[in-house]
Amino acid sequence: MNRQVFLNDTTLRDGEQAPGVAFTAAEKLELAESLAAAGVPEIEIGTPVMGTDEIEAIRAAVARRLPVRLTAWCRMTSQDLDAAIETGVSAVNLSLPASDIQLAAKLGIDRGAALQVIEHMVGRAAARGLFVAVGCEDASRAERDHLTRVIQTAAGAGARRVRLADTVGVLDPFSTFELVARLATTSPIDLEFHAHNDLGLATANTLAAIRGGASHVSVTVGGLGERAGNAALEEVAAALTVLDGVDTGINLTALPDLAAQVARAARRSTAAIKPVVGSDVFTHESGIHVAGLLKDSRTYQGLDPAMVGRRRRIVIGKHSGATAIAHVLSENGREVDPDLAAAMVARVRRKAAETKSTVTAAQLVDLYDGLCSASAGRTLKTE
Ligand SMILES: CC(=O)SCCNC(=O)CCNC(=O)[C@H](O)C(C)(C)COP(=O)(O)OP(=O)(O)OC[C@H]1O[C@@H](n2cnc3c(N)ncnc32)[C@H](O)[C@@H]1OP(=O)(O)O
Ligand SMILES: O=C(O)CCC(=O)C(=O)O
Incomplete structure (x- = not known):
């Protein structure tokens, strides 16, 4: 494959959402430094609206001026955006459910209202000079034409990227490819794919999304994340290198130490058979x-x-x-x-x-x- 693929590491956001995982501010900073040193181009650094401790931790990472883009995760609300602005990050991911199930159950709004929220909030964030990505939570179960409208609306309001999340991990590589390829043909902005590993398909789906046209993919070290986790940074980086000859800019030799560092901070052991970094895989x-x-x-x-x-x-x-x-x-x-x-x-x-x-x-x-x-x-x- 002859194009660039960008890894957006969300160990410090989705990874930390894994049950019982709580990084200290110092660990967050050290992990951000290690991720940057390993060549990760973008880090989803946290969720500012969680409060002052999180804002301070993110602010400390911003102050390091690491050679990476630090993105703050936000719900698509003014409260979340204001908290992100307080941290000093230059990029935000404004997230809104895309599926009817989540729009109705969580927010009590329909697709039309969702588009209005996107137009308003993206416009607000872009006007502040932020790099804006729009996160489509539960995109895998969303109505396809609505996703197209979300992308067009987000782009029109100043978003630079849309993230398609398989929030509950129900896609397979074939359906992932079909979804991303269909949206990529008309999308005026970059697409990111965010996999979950509930059926053990996160890495495979991530590779399929890239084949389908996603330029960015979400990953976490060791696959740490909600429930069964996300696509593992080390698996995606190694697979892209070995199978597709894609240079992700990641220093692959840094991955075992990085995995050990995350495992220590997360108080999680690494399975012996975990690809790339497990003790027994070679x-x-x-x-x-x-x-x-x-x-x-x-x-x-x-x-x-x-x-x-x-x-x-x-x-x-x-x-x-x-x-x-x-x-x-x-x-x-x-x-x-x-x-x-x-x-x-x-x-x-x-x-x-x-x-x-x-x-x-x-x-x-x-x-x-x-x-x-x-x-x-x-x-x-x-x-
Ligand atoms: C798929 C994902 O990974 S999504 C990211 C999940 N991350 C987190 O939950 C981060 C940690 N969360 C928290 O610290 C807290 O839940 C907070 C600070 C975000 C919110 O706390 P609270 O105000 O106590 O709200 P609570 O957690 O009870 O409920 C979440 C609220 O967010 C709303 N919400 C959820 N997603 C969105 C969204 N994308 N846009 C707007 N509102 C949203 C829900 O509808 C709910 O609102 P309600 O209280 O009016 O019903
Ligand atoms: O909407 C997003 O930014 C993605 C949120 C997420 O982590 C998910 O849906 O799994």
Whole structure:
């Protein structure tokens, strides 16, 4: 794909909306600095209307003059916009529901009234010299022609971008592509897609949105966010690089540390199998895989760990074969006697099954030395 894609990281806004997550002002600032250092071009920094603490935290981030756009999330109300203006940010995302379900239940207004609110509030924010994005909450369940009218109204009033949110995570990559492609053909301004991961499709939908014409996508570190979270920054950045050759400007090698920093501040652990940043995603145990990898790493490696600042790791366990065992033993000063290889595989398998764990290098050496002694004893007896 030959065009630029911009990541809007919302770890500090939607990420912090994850249950029980509460970043301190200092953590918010440190995370904003790390995100900027990693090359993220835009950060949704928070929700000013939450009160003075949030306003102060955002103000502190603004004062750092980081080389990123800091955007404040606002409902489409004067109260929210005024709070955002107090923070000193240069950009706001003014959000209004787009679906009939949310317009009726939350605000008690219809589509026509929603368009009037957009025209008025976007005009007000733009007149203050702010970069204005309009957030269409629940766009995935909105009537399509209404979305087109929202985009036209927002653009006419001075908005520079419209964000289409799959707020409850009900799109799949096909419906995402269809939605975004349809709107992109007539949109006079940039489109952003904001995914949620309720069905495990956030990253896939984000990639589909980009194919459909979205120039911007919302992401969070580790996918942290409401309910099942958002599209993970590290997954989207790595996938765009590996699959589409798109340079997002993100330093991929910074992602593991960034994920650890967010996990610490969020008091959340990172799953071992979490793509890109999980502890085990570049670790191999299966005999067939290790034997292949040792000949050519491309056999079982779709993402080069070095690309994201990680290293391949080989461990010994229930599924190890003779090649892997010989390899690890050789690294630990033992050259395996070919006559003992099969017996060694059986011993390793038994040990791993008993301990329900991997076999450490020290344990492996012990097992091998024990096997050698037993074998030497048998030889002596037969002589
Ligand atoms: C999908 C998303 O992620 S949306 C973002 C969600 N983020 C948050 O909720 C941030 C944290 N929230 C808060 O701190 C508080 O809810 C506040 C400060 C925003 C509002 O607090 P309160 O005044 O106590 O309102 P409360 O939380 O009870 O209800 C939300 C109100 O916002 C209104 N509202 C919701 N979305 C919008 C919108 N886009 N535009 C205008 N009003 C809206 C609701 O209708 C409701 O109004 P009501 O009290 O008249 O019914
Ligand atoms: O309207 C927006 O800006 C997006 C809000 C959001 O986080 C969502 O709808 O999931």
